[in-house]
Amino acid sequence: MPAFDARDLLDCYARGVFPMADAREDAKVFLIDPERRGVIPLDGFHVSRRLARTVRGDPFEVRADTAFHQVVLACAASGPGRTETWINRPIERLYLRLHEQGHAHSLECWEDGELVGGLYGVSLRGAFFGESMFSRRRDASKVALVHLVARLIAGGYRLLDAQFMTEHLRQFGTEEIARAEYHRRLKAALRIEGDFYGVLGAGGAVTAGEGLGAGAALGSGAGGAAALAGGRSSSFGSAGGGLAAGGRGATAATGVSGALALQLITQAS
Numbered sequence: 158m159p160a161f162d163a164r165d166l167l168d169c170y171a172r173g174v175f176p177m178a179d180a181r182e183d184a185k186v187f188l189i190d191p192e193r194r195g196v197i198p199l200d201g202f203h204v205s206r207r208l209a210r211t212v213r214g215d216p217f218e219v220r221a222d223t224a225f226h227q228v229v230l231a232c233a234a235s236g237p238g239r240t241e242t243w244i245n246r247p248i249e250r251l252y253l254r255l256h257e258q259g260h261a262h263s264l265e266c267w268e269d270g271e272l273v274g275g276l277y278g279v280s281l282r283g284a285f286f287g288e289s290m291f292s293r294r295r296d297a298s299k300v301a302l303v304h305l306v307a308r309l310i311a312g313g314y315r316l317l318d319a320q321f322m323t324e325h326l327r328q329f330g331t332e333e334i335a336r337a338e339y340h341r342r343l344k345a346a347l348r349i350e351g352d353f354y355g356v357l358g359a360g361g362a363v364t365a366g367e368g369l370g371a372g373a374a375l376g377s378g379a380g381g382a383a384a385l386a387g388g389r390s391s392s393f394g395s396a397g398g399g400l401a402a403g404g405r406g407a408t409a410a411t412g413v414s415g416a417l418a419l420q421l422i423t424q425a426s
Contacts, residue, residue: 166255167260169188173339174190176251178247178248185245194333195320196316196342197287197306197319197330197331197332198331199310208296212300212304212418213415214415218268221264228265229277229289231272231275232275232290233249244289260281261277261278261279262353273294273297275291275301276302278305282349282350283315283349284343300415302329303415303422304413307413307417309351310421310422310425313349314346315349316346
């Protein structure tokens with residue numbers, strides 16, 4: 158029987174299922190298709206006043222696809238309140254392969270040359286599937302999420318899949334929808350082509366002078382793929398890779414200002 162590879166994984170996302178494992182050192186991979194799905198609305202993303210002030214102040218340099226593997230490893234690491242992870246080594250290798258093919262991306266928050274937060278996910282046409290996030294500084298994961306939403310809006314995406322609803326994600330306006338409705342939205346998103354780097358052309362188009370410039374965890378621990386299938390979250394919503402194939406060279410490492418990110422979100426609402 159042929160080995161399950163990155164192409165098979167991408168086909169799974171197109172069908173609305175995603176991989177998980179029970180533990181970092183457990184080699185088994187489960188495919189999950191939950192009855193209820195968390196979806197972050199790109200036309201109704203909510204940013205609190207406090208978080209907006211933080212984002213506007215650009216506390217971190219936000220980059221895209223400059224440290225994909227580091228982000229995955231940080232998301233897979235144990236930490237306070239998270240003794241185990243759903244990202245095992247086979248899943249890690251699959252995401253690295255998708256990144257090489259241009260289908261998996263990271264957003265990273267850097268502070269004085271140190272990676273302090275970030276997130277990663279899978280991009281397929283007009284859908285982005287948020288996988289995991291981490292944070293080593295206050296609000297780093299939230300800043301990364303705000304920049305992700307702005308980037309997806311600018312790139313013409315139609316769906317941001319958060320997998321499961323959590324209290325952390327609820328503050329951003331995340332919706333919990335039935336499986337059938339999720340598949341309907343996914344089908345619609347797959348009809349169009351999103352551009353993960355489309356935001357790089359938005360700087361001048363939105364506001365001259367607020368363009369490119371300087372500018373974290375999509376989930377908590379693991380706790381079991383079976384429990385997740387029942388609706389408990391462990392991925393995109395609690396608190397070295399190089400550029401993807403087909404990337405935009407050095408410009409791919411440049412984020413947008415927090416002010417521009419907020420403006421893109423406001424205009425989409």
